Amino acid sequence: MPVHRPGSVRPRRLLSAGLLLAALSLGLTAPADAADTARPPRGSAHMGMGVLAHDGQHGTPAPTAATQTEGVDVAGYQGNVDWPTLWSSGVKWAYTKATEGTYYTNPYFAQQYNGSYNVGMIRGAYHFATPDTTSGATQANYFVDHGGGWSKDGRTLPGTLDIEWNPYGAECYGKSASAMVGWIADFLNTYKARTGRDAVIYTAASWWSDCTGNYGGFASANPLWIARYASEVGTLPAGWAYYTAWQYTSSGPTVGDHDRFNGALDRVVALANG
Numbered sequence: 001m002p003v004h005r006p007g008s009v010r011p012r013r014l015l016s017a018g019l020l021l022a023a024l025s026l027g028l029t030a031p032a033d034a035a036d037t038a039r040p041p042r043g044s045a046h047m048g049m050g051v052l053a054h055d056g057q058h059g060t061p062a063p064t065a066a067t068q069t070e071g072v073d074v075a076g077y078q079g080n081v082d083w084p085t086l087w088s089s090g091v092k093w094a095y096t097k098a099t100e101g102t103y104y105t106n107p108y109f110a111q112q113y114n115g116s117y118n119v120g121m122i123r124g125a126y127h128f129a130t131p132d133t134t135s136g137a138t139q140a141n142y143f144v145d146h147g148g149g150w151s152k153d154g155r156t157l158p159g160t161l162d163i164e165w166n167p168y169g170a171e172c173y174g175k176s177a178s179a180m181v182g183w184i185a186d187f188l189n190t191y192k193a194r195t196g197r198d199a200v201i202y203t204a205a206s207w208w209s210d211c212t213g214n215y216g217g218f219a220s221a222n223p224l225w226i227a228r229y230a231s232e233v234g235t236l237p238a239g240w241a242y243y244t245a246w247q248y249t250s251s252g253p254t255v256g257d258h259d260r261f262n263g264a265l266d267r268v269v270a271l272a273n274g
Helices: 010-038 083-088 109-118 136-148 177-195 205-212 265-273
Strands: 069-074 093-100 122-128 160-162 200-203 224-227 245-249 258-261
Touching: 069 265, 083 109, 093 109, 093 136, 109 122, 122 136, 122 265, 136 177, 160 177, 177 205, 200 205
Parallel strands: 069 093, 093 122, 122 160, 160 200, 200 224, 224 245
Antiparallel strands: 069 258, 245 258
């Protein structure tokens, strides 16, 4: 009959149980850790970041009969921008990312915002919205306080609200359509109260439909900057009969994000003047 010394079996059982729990724990946490690793760091978002992934590429824009004015939009990841080359290529207006949420300011903002102005461009600033972090009013104030203001000098465009796919999580930032519309209205109302101008709205039609229920109530006051990498703009979000600007590619010359203003240069100046 085998003899078991006191305490000789239980430690082995405890060790086995501990190893099993550790293995289960690794199995449960690995997918979440992988997802977190795949997400970009906060602050790295920029205009059109999700367009290719969610909306796709639908051809190259064709020349249009109507007069349009070439522009670009830039962000911190592009570093110091070669503004003289862009100016010489026919780019006449530019938007620079100023802020994101209430936790990020673009470290290259001065070079990008002032550099475009110094070569003769009409320039503006944009804010990348994160509706899951703070209120619309809070983010509008942060934007105005960190480069998103406006002055009637004929060379400064009204600020733009960049509202699009969430690069850090759920597409609609965990908000219902009505809550998203409320957040956007909060931002727009605060921005106008601070600057006297109606902000431009940058978005994509598919995201707008998914996350606002294709709300049409902002079209009467807020110019539309539509994102679609295609041969034509396509169907616009509800309410807007026309677009003011179109981001048509993320792979243009000198810097990737190129845009067309829906009108001649004098119309860009008109928007700057309000």
